[in-house]
Amino acid sequence: MNSKKKSQNKKTTKRKAPKTPAKEFNMNTIKKGLDKNNYIVAKKTNGVKYWKKLNKVEKNCRSNFDKKFKINKDEYKKGKYVSIKQALAITYNQVYKKNSKCKKYLDKRK
Secondary structure: OOOOOOOOOOOOOOOOOOOOOHHHOOOOOEEEOOOOOEEEEEEOOOOOEEEEEOOHHHHHHHHHHHHHHHHHHHHHHHOOOOOHHHHHHHHHHHHHHHOOOHHHHOOOOO
């Protein structure tokens, strides 16, 4: 009797994203992946979180936003702005003026 063995052709691919699952992090959390690239937590339309590779333009937009918001938050504390929401709105406006492509990457996240 011949016993046929099924050949299992499994591809061994290494995980490139961070080791920990994206569902354990909040949205827009940035972590370094196993391939040394930056990844951000994004959400699919069905609600499942996943690691999305962060491209250079998006990384620059987010870092510019964080820098501007820090400055505007300090100015709010000094009394230049009426509320923190106003400082946030001005931050978005400043970043969008500098690079209009940032509208695609920056959502209302603060």
